[in-house]
Amino acid sequence: MKKMNDRKIIFDKTLNIEAYIFSDGTQDFPNHFHDHYVIGLINNGNRTLTYGETKYYIKSDDMILFNPFDNHDCRNQDGSLLKYIAVNIPKQSMEYLTYMIKDKNTLKFKYPVIKDMGLAKQFEKVHYMIMENENEMEREELFILFMDELIDKYSKYKSLEINNENNKIQTIENYIIENYDKIISLDILSEISGMNKYAVIRSFTKIKGITPYRYIETIRINKSKELLKYNNDIVEVALKLGFNDQSHFTKTFKKLTGLTPGEYKNIFK
Known part of the structure:
Protein backbone atom coordinates (compact mmCIF):
# COMPACT_ATOMS: atom_id res chain seq x y z
CA MET A 1 0.00 0.00 0.00
CA SER A 159 -29.77 -4.26 -21.29
CA LEU A 160 -26.49 -3.50 -22.97
CA GLU A 161 -28.17 -1.78 -25.92
CA ILE A 162 -26.92 1.71 -26.77
CA ASN A 163 -29.54 4.41 -26.35
CA ASN A 164 -29.22 6.74 -29.35
CA GLU A 165 -30.90 9.88 -28.02
CA ASN A 166 -29.43 11.95 -30.77
CA ASN A 167 -27.65 10.52 -33.82
CA LYS A 168 -25.47 13.57 -34.38
CA ILE A 169 -24.20 13.65 -30.80
CA GLN A 170 -23.64 9.89 -30.95
CA THR A 171 -21.52 10.45 -34.07
CA ILE A 172 -19.44 13.03 -32.20
CA GLU A 173 -19.04 10.76 -29.18
CA ASN A 174 -17.96 7.83 -31.34
CA TYR A 175 -15.44 10.02 -33.14
CA ILE A 176 -13.91 11.23 -29.85
CA ILE A 177 -13.64 7.68 -28.49
CA GLU A 178 -11.90 6.52 -31.67
CA ASN A 179 -9.62 9.57 -32.04
CA TYR A 180 -8.96 10.80 -28.48
CA ASP A 181 -5.20 10.55 -29.05
CA LYS A 182 -5.30 12.96 -32.01
CA ILE A 183 -5.89 16.69 -32.30
CA ILE A 184 -9.65 17.26 -32.07
CA SER A 185 -11.15 20.67 -32.79
CA LEU A 186 -14.65 22.10 -32.84
CA ASP A 187 -14.26 22.50 -36.60
CA ILE A 188 -13.71 18.75 -36.95
CA LEU A 189 -16.68 17.91 -34.70
CA SER A 190 -18.78 20.37 -36.67
CA GLU A 191 -17.80 18.78 -39.97
CA ILE A 192 -18.50 15.17 -38.98
CA SER A 193 -21.84 15.98 -37.34
CA GLY A 194 -23.18 18.46 -39.84
CA MET A 195 -23.81 21.04 -37.11
CA ASN A 196 -22.16 24.40 -36.67
CA LYS A 197 -19.67 24.51 -33.80
CA TYR A 198 -21.96 26.55 -31.57
CA ALA A 199 -24.68 23.91 -31.97
CA VAL A 200 -22.08 21.21 -31.24
CA ILE A 201 -21.22 22.78 -27.89
CA ARG A 202 -24.84 23.48 -26.96
CA SER A 203 -26.29 20.10 -28.02
CA PHE A 204 -23.42 17.95 -26.76
CA THR A 205 -23.46 19.62 -23.34
CA LYS A 206 -27.24 19.35 -23.09
CA ILE A 207 -27.35 15.64 -23.98
CA LYS A 208 -24.13 14.40 -22.36
CA GLY A 209 -24.12 16.81 -19.41
CA ILE A 210 -20.50 17.73 -20.07
CA THR A 211 -18.75 19.93 -22.63
CA PRO A 212 -16.94 18.33 -25.59
CA TYR A 213 -13.56 19.57 -24.30
CA ARG A 214 -14.07 18.15 -20.81
CA TYR A 215 -15.33 14.91 -22.34
CA ILE A 216 -12.12 14.59 -24.36
CA GLU A 217 -10.03 15.38 -21.26
CA THR A 218 -11.82 12.71 -19.24
CA ILE A 219 -11.45 10.05 -21.95
CA ARG A 220 -7.71 10.78 -22.18
CA ILE A 221 -7.21 10.59 -18.41
CA ASN A 222 -9.13 7.31 -18.18
CA LYS A 223 -6.97 5.86 -20.98
CA SER A 224 -3.80 7.17 -19.33
CA LYS A 225 -4.65 5.27 -16.12
CA GLU A 226 -4.67 2.03 -18.10
CA LEU A 227 -1.23 2.80 -19.59
CA LEU A 228 0.26 3.85 -16.25
CA LYS A 229 -0.78 0.55 -14.68
CA TYR A 230 1.69 -1.17 -16.99
CA ASN A 231 4.63 1.07 -16.04
CA ASN A 232 4.63 3.18 -19.20
CA ASP A 233 6.78 6.33 -19.11
CA ILE A 234 4.76 9.38 -18.03
CA VAL A 235 6.12 11.63 -20.79
CA GLU A 236 5.38 8.99 -23.43
CA VAL A 237 1.85 8.53 -22.09
CA ALA A 238 1.24 12.30 -22.18
CA LEU A 239 2.35 12.61 -25.80
CA LYS A 240 0.65 9.40 -26.89
CA LEU A 241 -2.70 10.67 -25.63
CA GLY A 242 -2.54 14.06 -27.30
CA PHE A 243 -1.44 16.30 -24.42
CA ASN A 244 0.83 19.20 -25.30
CA ASP A 245 3.46 18.20 -22.73
CA GLN A 246 3.96 16.45 -19.40
CA SER A 247 3.01 19.55 -17.42
CA HIS A 248 -0.36 19.81 -19.14
CA PHE A 249 -0.94 16.08 -18.61
CA THR A 250 0.00 16.22 -14.91
CA LYS A 251 -2.20 19.23 -14.24
CA THR A 252 -5.21 17.62 -15.95
CA PHE A 253 -4.64 14.23 -14.30
CA LYS A 254 -4.52 15.73 -10.80
CA LYS A 255 -7.52 17.97 -11.49
CA LEU A 256 -9.68 14.95 -12.34
CA THR A 257 -8.26 12.28 -10.01
CA GLY A 258 -6.69 14.11 -7.06
CA LEU A 259 -3.38 12.33 -7.73
CA THR A 260 -0.38 13.05 -9.91
CA PRO A 261 0.42 10.50 -12.66
CA GLY A 262 3.51 9.45 -10.68
CA GLU A 263 1.50 8.82 -7.52
CA TYR A 264 -1.04 6.75 -9.46
CA LYS A 265 1.69 4.79 -11.25
CA ASN A 266 3.35 3.88 -7.94
CA ILE A 267 0.23 2.03 -6.80
CA PHE A 268 1.02 -0.81 -9.18
CA LYS A 269 4.72 -1.24 -8.36
Missing part, protein backbone atom coordinates in the same frame (compact mmCIF):
# COMPACT_ATOMS: atom_id res chain seq x y z
CA LYS A 2 1.28 3.42 -0.97
CA LYS A 3 0.68 6.54 1.13
CA MET A 4 0.73 9.90 -0.68
CA ASN A 5 0.40 12.69 1.86
CA ASP A 6 -3.35 12.66 2.60
CA ARG A 7 -4.21 9.78 0.26
CA LYS A 8 -3.87 6.00 0.34
CA ILE A 9 -4.73 3.82 -2.63
CA ILE A 10 -4.23 0.15 -3.53
CA PHE A 11 -5.22 -2.28 -6.25
CA ASP A 12 -6.86 -5.51 -5.05
CA LYS A 13 -5.92 -8.19 -7.58
CA THR A 14 -8.39 -10.71 -6.18
CA LEU A 15 -11.40 -8.43 -6.53
CA ASN A 16 -9.96 -6.49 -9.50
CA ILE A 17 -10.85 -3.13 -7.96
CA GLU A 18 -9.09 0.00 -6.75
CA ALA A 19 -9.68 1.01 -3.13
CA TYR A 20 -8.63 4.34 -1.70
CA ILE A 21 -8.88 6.84 1.13
CA PHE A 22 -8.86 10.63 0.82
CA SER A 23 -8.39 12.42 4.12
CA ASP A 24 -8.00 16.04 5.25
CA GLY A 25 -8.62 17.28 1.72
CA THR A 26 -10.32 20.42 0.45
CA GLN A 27 -9.77 19.86 -3.27
CA ASP A 28 -12.65 20.55 -5.65
CA PHE A 29 -13.28 18.15 -8.54
CA PRO A 30 -14.70 19.83 -11.69
CA ASN A 31 -17.32 18.34 -14.00
CA HIS A 32 -16.09 14.94 -15.22
CA PHE A 33 -17.08 11.27 -15.43
CA HIS A 34 -15.50 7.86 -14.88
CA ASP A 35 -15.41 4.81 -17.13
CA HIS A 36 -16.02 2.61 -14.08
CA TYR A 37 -18.47 2.37 -11.17
CA VAL A 38 -17.64 4.23 -7.96
CA ILE A 39 -18.94 3.31 -4.50
CA GLY A 40 -17.92 5.67 -1.71
CA LEU A 41 -18.65 6.74 1.85
CA ILE A 42 -18.18 10.19 3.37
CA ASN A 43 -16.61 9.88 6.84
CA ASN A 44 -16.19 13.61 7.40
CA GLY A 45 -16.74 16.92 5.62
CA ASN A 46 -19.54 18.69 3.79
CA ARG A 47 -19.64 18.76 0.02
CA THR A 48 -21.85 19.96 -2.79
CA LEU A 49 -22.29 17.29 -5.46
CA THR A 50 -23.81 18.18 -8.82
CA TYR A 51 -24.83 14.99 -10.59
CA GLY A 52 -26.23 15.64 -14.04
CA GLU A 53 -28.59 18.53 -13.45
CA THR A 54 -29.35 17.74 -9.78
CA LYS A 55 -27.51 19.19 -6.80
CA TYR A 56 -26.96 17.25 -3.58
CA TYR A 57 -25.50 18.32 -0.24
CA ILE A 58 -23.51 15.41 1.11
CA LYS A 59 -22.13 14.91 4.60
CA SER A 60 -20.84 12.27 7.01
CA ASP A 61 -22.35 8.78 6.58
CA ASP A 62 -23.68 9.53 3.08
CA MET A 63 -22.82 6.91 0.48
CA ILE A 64 -22.24 7.83 -3.16
CA LEU A 65 -22.95 5.57 -6.13
CA PHE A 66 -21.62 6.69 -9.53
CA ASN A 67 -22.40 4.92 -12.79
CA PRO A 68 -19.88 4.89 -15.65
CA PHE A 69 -20.07 7.98 -17.88
CA ASP A 70 -22.47 9.88 -15.58
CA ASN A 71 -21.04 13.38 -15.30
CA HIS A 72 -20.67 15.06 -11.91
CA ASP A 73 -18.66 17.59 -9.96
CA CYS A 74 -17.91 17.77 -6.24
CA ARG A 75 -16.97 20.93 -4.38
CA ASN A 76 -16.08 21.87 -0.83
CA GLN A 77 -19.09 23.47 0.82
CA ASP A 78 -17.76 25.15 3.97
CA GLY A 79 -14.01 24.62 4.19
CA SER A 80 -14.40 21.41 6.21
CA LEU A 81 -11.77 18.72 5.67
CA LEU A 82 -12.91 15.71 3.68
CA LYS A 83 -12.39 12.10 4.71
CA TYR A 84 -13.72 9.76 2.09
CA ILE A 85 -13.32 6.04 1.37
CA ALA A 86 -14.21 4.46 -1.96
CA VAL A 87 -13.73 1.67 -4.47
CA ASN A 88 -13.59 1.82 -8.27
CA ILE A 89 -15.12 -1.20 -10.02
CA PRO A 90 -14.43 -1.74 -13.75
CA LYS A 91 -17.49 -2.22 -15.95
CA GLN A 92 -16.44 -5.78 -16.83
CA SER A 93 -16.11 -6.70 -13.16
CA MET A 94 -19.52 -5.24 -12.36
CA GLU A 95 -21.12 -7.05 -15.29
CA TYR A 96 -19.60 -10.31 -14.05
CA LEU A 97 -20.81 -9.64 -10.50
CA THR A 98 -24.30 -8.77 -11.68
CA TYR A 99 -24.47 -11.90 -13.80
CA MET A 100 -23.21 -14.14 -10.98
CA ILE A 101 -25.40 -12.57 -8.28
CA LYS A 102 -28.58 -11.72 -10.22
CA ASP A 103 -28.23 -13.52 -13.57
CA LYS A 104 -28.52 -10.17 -15.38
CA ASN A 105 -26.31 -8.42 -17.93
CA THR A 106 -25.53 -5.12 -16.26
CA LEU A 107 -26.98 -2.56 -13.90
CA LYS A 108 -27.41 1.13 -13.19
CA PHE A 109 -27.48 2.65 -9.73
CA LYS A 110 -30.78 4.45 -9.20
CA TYR A 111 -29.48 7.22 -6.92
CA PRO A 112 -26.08 8.94 -6.69
CA VAL A 113 -26.46 9.58 -2.94
CA ILE A 114 -28.00 7.24 -0.36
CA LYS A 115 -28.26 7.08 3.41
CA ASP A 116 -28.13 3.50 4.68
CA MET A 117 -26.26 2.99 7.95
CA GLY A 118 -26.35 -0.78 7.70
CA LEU A 119 -24.76 -0.82 4.25
CA ALA A 120 -22.32 1.91 5.29
CA LYS A 121 -21.05 -0.27 8.15
CA GLN A 122 -20.68 -3.24 5.81
CA PHE A 123 -18.80 -1.12 3.32
CA GLU A 124 -16.44 0.24 5.99
CA LYS A 125 -15.59 -3.31 7.06
CA VAL A 126 -15.02 -4.55 3.51
CA HIS A 127 -12.99 -1.46 2.64
CA TYR A 128 -10.79 -1.88 5.73
CA MET A 129 -10.09 -5.51 4.85
CA ILE A 130 -9.11 -4.52 1.31
CA MET A 131 -6.81 -1.70 2.46
CA GLU A 132 -5.15 -3.95 5.04
CA ASN A 133 -4.98 -6.97 2.68
CA GLU A 134 -6.69 -9.19 5.23
CA ASN A 135 -7.89 -12.77 4.70
CA GLU A 136 -8.54 -13.17 0.99
CA MET A 137 -11.48 -15.57 1.21
CA GLU A 138 -13.25 -13.60 3.95
CA ARG A 139 -12.88 -10.23 2.22
CA GLU A 140 -14.10 -11.66 -1.10
CA GLU A 141 -17.09 -13.21 0.66
CA LEU A 142 -17.93 -9.97 2.50
CA PHE A 143 -17.56 -7.97 -0.70
CA ILE A 144 -19.99 -10.23 -2.57
CA LEU A 145 -22.53 -10.12 0.29
CA PHE A 146 -22.26 -6.33 0.40
CA MET A 147 -22.72 -6.04 -3.37
CA ASP A 148 -25.68 -8.42 -3.28
CA GLU A 149 -27.56 -6.17 -0.84
CA LEU A 150 -26.49 -2.97 -2.59
CA ILE A 151 -27.65 -4.23 -5.99
CA ASP A 152 -30.94 -5.43 -4.51
CA LYS A 153 -31.76 -2.12 -2.85
CA TYR A 154 -30.31 0.59 -5.05
CA SER A 155 -29.94 -0.53 -8.65
CA LYS A 156 -32.01 -1.35 -11.66
CA TYR A 157 -31.11 -3.81 -14.37
CA LYS A 158 -30.77 -2.76 -17.96
Whole structure:
Protein backbone atom coordinates (compact mmCIF):
# COMPACT_ATOMS: atom_id res chain seq x y z
CA MET A 1 0.00 0.00 0.00
CA LYS A 2 1.28 3.42 -0.97
CA LYS A 3 0.68 6.54 1.13
CA MET A 4 0.73 9.90 -0.68
CA ASN A 5 0.40 12.69 1.86
CA ASP A 6 -3.35 12.66 2.60
CA ARG A 7 -4.21 9.78 0.26
CA LYS A 8 -3.87 6.00 0.34
CA ILE A 9 -4.73 3.82 -2.63
CA ILE A 10 -4.23 0.15 -3.53
CA PHE A 11 -5.22 -2.28 -6.25
CA ASP A 12 -6.86 -5.51 -5.05
CA LYS A 13 -5.92 -8.19 -7.58
CA THR A 14 -8.39 -10.71 -6.18
CA LEU A 15 -11.40 -8.43 -6.53
CA ASN A 16 -9.96 -6.49 -9.50
CA ILE A 17 -10.85 -3.13 -7.96
CA GLU A 18 -9.09 0.00 -6.75
CA ALA A 19 -9.68 1.01 -3.13
CA TYR A 20 -8.63 4.34 -1.70
CA ILE A 21 -8.88 6.84 1.13
CA PHE A 22 -8.86 10.63 0.82
CA SER A 23 -8.39 12.42 4.12
CA ASP A 24 -8.00 16.04 5.25
CA GLY A 25 -8.62 17.28 1.72
CA THR A 26 -10.32 20.42 0.45
CA GLN A 27 -9.77 19.86 -3.27
CA ASP A 28 -12.65 20.55 -5.65
CA PHE A 29 -13.28 18.15 -8.54
CA PRO A 30 -14.70 19.83 -11.69
CA ASN A 31 -17.32 18.34 -14.00
CA HIS A 32 -16.09 14.94 -15.22
CA PHE A 33 -17.08 11.27 -15.43
CA HIS A 34 -15.50 7.86 -14.88
CA ASP A 35 -15.41 4.81 -17.13
CA HIS A 36 -16.02 2.61 -14.08
CA TYR A 37 -18.47 2.37 -11.17
CA VAL A 38 -17.64 4.23 -7.96
CA ILE A 39 -18.94 3.31 -4.50
CA GLY A 40 -17.92 5.67 -1.71
CA LEU A 41 -18.65 6.74 1.85
CA ILE A 42 -18.18 10.19 3.37
CA ASN A 43 -16.61 9.88 6.84
CA ASN A 44 -16.19 13.61 7.40
CA GLY A 45 -16.74 16.92 5.62
CA ASN A 46 -19.54 18.69 3.79
CA ARG A 47 -19.64 18.76 0.02
CA THR A 48 -21.85 19.96 -2.79
CA LEU A 49 -22.29 17.29 -5.46
CA THR A 50 -23.81 18.18 -8.82
CA TYR A 51 -24.83 14.99 -10.59
CA GLY A 52 -26.23 15.64 -14.04
CA GLU A 53 -28.59 18.53 -13.45
CA THR A 54 -29.35 17.74 -9.78
CA LYS A 55 -27.51 19.19 -6.80
CA TYR A 56 -26.96 17.25 -3.58
CA TYR A 57 -25.50 18.32 -0.24
CA ILE A 58 -23.51 15.41 1.11
CA LYS A 59 -22.13 14.91 4.60
CA SER A 60 -20.84 12.27 7.01
CA ASP A 61 -22.35 8.78 6.58
CA ASP A 62 -23.68 9.53 3.08
CA MET A 63 -22.82 6.91 0.48
CA ILE A 64 -22.24 7.83 -3.16
CA LEU A 65 -22.95 5.57 -6.13
CA PHE A 66 -21.62 6.69 -9.53
CA ASN A 67 -22.40 4.92 -12.79
CA PRO A 68 -19.88 4.89 -15.65
CA PHE A 69 -20.07 7.98 -17.88
CA ASP A 70 -22.47 9.88 -15.58
CA ASN A 71 -21.04 13.38 -15.30
CA HIS A 72 -20.67 15.06 -11.91
CA ASP A 73 -18.66 17.59 -9.96
CA CYS A 74 -17.91 17.77 -6.24
CA ARG A 75 -16.97 20.93 -4.38
CA ASN A 76 -16.08 21.87 -0.83
CA GLN A 77 -19.09 23.47 0.82
CA ASP A 78 -17.76 25.15 3.97
CA GLY A 79 -14.01 24.62 4.19
CA SER A 80 -14.40 21.41 6.21
CA LEU A 81 -11.77 18.72 5.67
CA LEU A 82 -12.91 15.71 3.68
CA LYS A 83 -12.39 12.10 4.71
CA TYR A 84 -13.72 9.76 2.09
CA ILE A 85 -13.32 6.04 1.37
CA ALA A 86 -14.21 4.46 -1.96
CA VAL A 87 -13.73 1.67 -4.47
CA ASN A 88 -13.59 1.82 -8.27
CA ILE A 89 -15.12 -1.20 -10.02
CA PRO A 90 -14.43 -1.74 -13.75
CA LYS A 91 -17.49 -2.22 -15.95
CA GLN A 92 -16.44 -5.78 -16.83
CA SER A 93 -16.11 -6.70 -13.16
CA MET A 94 -19.52 -5.24 -12.36
CA GLU A 95 -21.12 -7.05 -15.29
CA TYR A 96 -19.60 -10.31 -14.05
CA LEU A 97 -20.81 -9.64 -10.50
CA THR A 98 -24.30 -8.77 -11.68
CA TYR A 99 -24.47 -11.90 -13.80
CA MET A 100 -23.21 -14.14 -10.98
CA ILE A 101 -25.40 -12.57 -8.28
CA LYS A 102 -28.58 -11.72 -10.22
CA ASP A 103 -28.23 -13.52 -13.57
CA LYS A 104 -28.52 -10.17 -15.38
CA ASN A 105 -26.31 -8.42 -17.93
CA THR A 106 -25.53 -5.12 -16.26
CA LEU A 107 -26.98 -2.56 -13.90
CA LYS A 108 -27.41 1.13 -13.19
CA PHE A 109 -27.48 2.65 -9.73
CA LYS A 110 -30.78 4.45 -9.20
CA TYR A 111 -29.48 7.22 -6.92
CA PRO A 112 -26.08 8.94 -6.69
CA VAL A 113 -26.46 9.58 -2.94
CA ILE A 114 -28.00 7.24 -0.36
CA LYS A 115 -28.26 7.08 3.41
CA ASP A 116 -28.13 3.50 4.68
CA MET A 117 -26.26 2.99 7.95
CA GLY A 118 -26.35 -0.78 7.70
CA LEU A 119 -24.76 -0.82 4.25
CA ALA A 120 -22.32 1.91 5.29
CA LYS A 121 -21.05 -0.27 8.15
CA GLN A 122 -20.68 -3.24 5.81
CA PHE A 123 -18.80 -1.12 3.32
CA GLU A 124 -16.44 0.24 5.99
CA LYS A 125 -15.59 -3.31 7.06
CA VAL A 126 -15.02 -4.55 3.51
CA HIS A 127 -12.99 -1.46 2.64
CA TYR A 128 -10.79 -1.88 5.73
CA MET A 129 -10.09 -5.51 4.85
CA ILE A 130 -9.11 -4.52 1.31
CA MET A 131 -6.81 -1.70 2.46
CA GLU A 132 -5.15 -3.95 5.04
CA ASN A 133 -4.98 -6.97 2.68
CA GLU A 134 -6.69 -9.19 5.23
CA ASN A 135 -7.89 -12.77 4.70
CA GLU A 136 -8.54 -13.17 0.99
CA MET A 137 -11.48 -15.57 1.21
CA GLU A 138 -13.25 -13.60 3.95
CA ARG A 139 -12.88 -10.23 2.22
CA GLU A 140 -14.10 -11.66 -1.10
CA GLU A 141 -17.09 -13.21 0.66
CA LEU A 142 -17.93 -9.97 2.50
CA PHE A 143 -17.56 -7.97 -0.70
CA ILE A 144 -19.99 -10.23 -2.57
CA LEU A 145 -22.53 -10.12 0.29
CA PHE A 146 -22.26 -6.33 0.40
CA MET A 147 -22.72 -6.04 -3.37
CA ASP A 148 -25.68 -8.42 -3.28
CA GLU A 149 -27.56 -6.17 -0.84
CA LEU A 150 -26.49 -2.97 -2.59
CA ILE A 151 -27.65 -4.23 -5.99
CA ASP A 152 -30.94 -5.43 -4.51
CA LYS A 153 -31.76 -2.12 -2.85
CA TYR A 154 -30.31 0.59 -5.05
CA SER A 155 -29.94 -0.53 -8.65
CA LYS A 156 -32.01 -1.35 -11.66
CA TYR A 157 -31.11 -3.81 -14.37
CA LYS A 158 -30.77 -2.76 -17.96
CA SER A 159 -29.77 -4.26 -21.29
CA LEU A 160 -26.49 -3.50 -22.97
CA GLU A 161 -28.17 -1.78 -25.92
CA ILE A 162 -26.92 1.71 -26.77
CA ASN A 163 -29.54 4.41 -26.35
CA ASN A 164 -29.22 6.74 -29.35
CA GLU A 165 -30.90 9.88 -28.02
CA ASN A 166 -29.43 11.95 -30.77
CA ASN A 167 -27.65 10.52 -33.82
CA LYS A 168 -25.47 13.57 -34.38
CA ILE A 169 -24.20 13.65 -30.80
CA GLN A 170 -23.64 9.89 -30.95
CA THR A 171 -21.52 10.45 -34.07
CA ILE A 172 -19.44 13.03 -32.20
CA GLU A 173 -19.04 10.76 -29.18
CA ASN A 174 -17.96 7.83 -31.34
CA TYR A 175 -15.44 10.02 -33.14
CA ILE A 176 -13.91 11.23 -29.85
CA ILE A 177 -13.64 7.68 -28.49
CA GLU A 178 -11.90 6.52 -31.67
CA ASN A 179 -9.62 9.57 -32.04
CA TYR A 180 -8.96 10.80 -28.48
CA ASP A 181 -5.20 10.55 -29.05
CA LYS A 182 -5.30 12.96 -32.01
CA ILE A 183 -5.89 16.69 -32.30
CA ILE A 184 -9.65 17.26 -32.07
CA SER A 185 -11.15 20.67 -32.79
CA LEU A 186 -14.65 22.10 -32.84
CA ASP A 187 -14.26 22.50 -36.60
CA ILE A 188 -13.71 18.75 -36.95
CA LEU A 189 -16.68 17.91 -34.70
CA SER A 190 -18.78 20.37 -36.67
CA GLU A 191 -17.80 18.78 -39.97
CA ILE A 192 -18.50 15.17 -38.98
CA SER A 193 -21.84 15.98 -37.34
CA GLY A 194 -23.18 18.46 -39.84
CA MET A 195 -23.81 21.04 -37.11
CA ASN A 196 -22.16 24.40 -36.67
CA LYS A 197 -19.67 24.51 -33.80
CA TYR A 198 -21.96 26.55 -31.57
CA ALA A 199 -24.68 23.91 -31.97
CA VAL A 200 -22.08 21.21 -31.24
CA ILE A 201 -21.22 22.78 -27.89
CA ARG A 202 -24.84 23.48 -26.96
CA SER A 203 -26.29 20.10 -28.02
CA PHE A 204 -23.42 17.95 -26.76
CA THR A 205 -23.46 19.62 -23.34
CA LYS A 206 -27.24 19.35 -23.09
CA ILE A 207 -27.35 15.64 -23.98
CA LYS A 208 -24.13 14.40 -22.36
CA GLY A 209 -24.12 16.81 -19.41
CA ILE A 210 -20.50 17.73 -20.07
CA THR A 211 -18.75 19.93 -22.63
CA PRO A 212 -16.94 18.33 -25.59
CA TYR A 213 -13.56 19.57 -24.30
CA ARG A 214 -14.07 18.15 -20.81
CA TYR A 215 -15.33 14.91 -22.34
CA ILE A 216 -12.12 14.59 -24.36
CA GLU A 217 -10.03 15.38 -21.26
CA THR A 218 -11.82 12.71 -19.24
CA ILE A 219 -11.45 10.05 -21.95
CA ARG A 220 -7.71 10.78 -22.18
CA ILE A 221 -7.21 10.59 -18.41
CA ASN A 222 -9.13 7.31 -18.18
CA LYS A 223 -6.97 5.86 -20.98
CA SER A 224 -3.80 7.17 -19.33
CA LYS A 225 -4.65 5.27 -16.12
CA GLU A 226 -4.67 2.03 -18.10
CA LEU A 227 -1.23 2.80 -19.59
CA LEU A 228 0.26 3.85 -16.25
CA LYS A 229 -0.78 0.55 -14.68
CA TYR A 230 1.69 -1.17 -16.99
CA ASN A 231 4.63 1.07 -16.04
CA ASN A 232 4.63 3.18 -19.20
CA ASP A 233 6.78 6.33 -19.11
CA ILE A 234 4.76 9.38 -18.03
CA VAL A 235 6.12 11.63 -20.79
CA GLU A 236 5.38 8.99 -23.43
CA VAL A 237 1.85 8.53 -22.09
CA ALA A 238 1.24 12.30 -22.18
CA LEU A 239 2.35 12.61 -25.80
CA LYS A 240 0.65 9.40 -26.89
CA LEU A 241 -2.70 10.67 -25.63
CA GLY A 242 -2.54 14.06 -27.30
CA PHE A 243 -1.44 16.30 -24.42
CA ASN A 244 0.83 19.20 -25.30
CA ASP A 245 3.46 18.20 -22.73
CA GLN A 246 3.96 16.45 -19.40
CA SER A 247 3.01 19.55 -17.42
CA HIS A 248 -0.36 19.81 -19.14
CA PHE A 249 -0.94 16.08 -18.61
CA THR A 250 0.00 16.22 -14.91
CA LYS A 251 -2.20 19.23 -14.24
CA THR A 252 -5.21 17.62 -15.95
CA PHE A 253 -4.64 14.23 -14.30
CA LYS A 254 -4.52 15.73 -10.80
CA LYS A 255 -7.52 17.97 -11.49
CA LEU A 256 -9.68 14.95 -12.34
CA THR A 257 -8.26 12.28 -10.01
CA GLY A 258 -6.69 14.11 -7.06
CA LEU A 259 -3.38 12.33 -7.73
CA THR A 260 -0.38 13.05 -9.91
CA PRO A 261 0.42 10.50 -12.66
CA GLY A 262 3.51 9.45 -10.68
CA GLU A 263 1.50 8.82 -7.52
CA TYR A 264 -1.04 6.75 -9.46
CA LYS A 265 1.69 4.79 -11.25
CA ASN A 266 3.35 3.88 -7.94
CA ILE A 267 0.23 2.03 -6.80
CA PHE A 268 1.02 -0.81 -9.18
CA LYS A 269 4.72 -1.24 -8.36
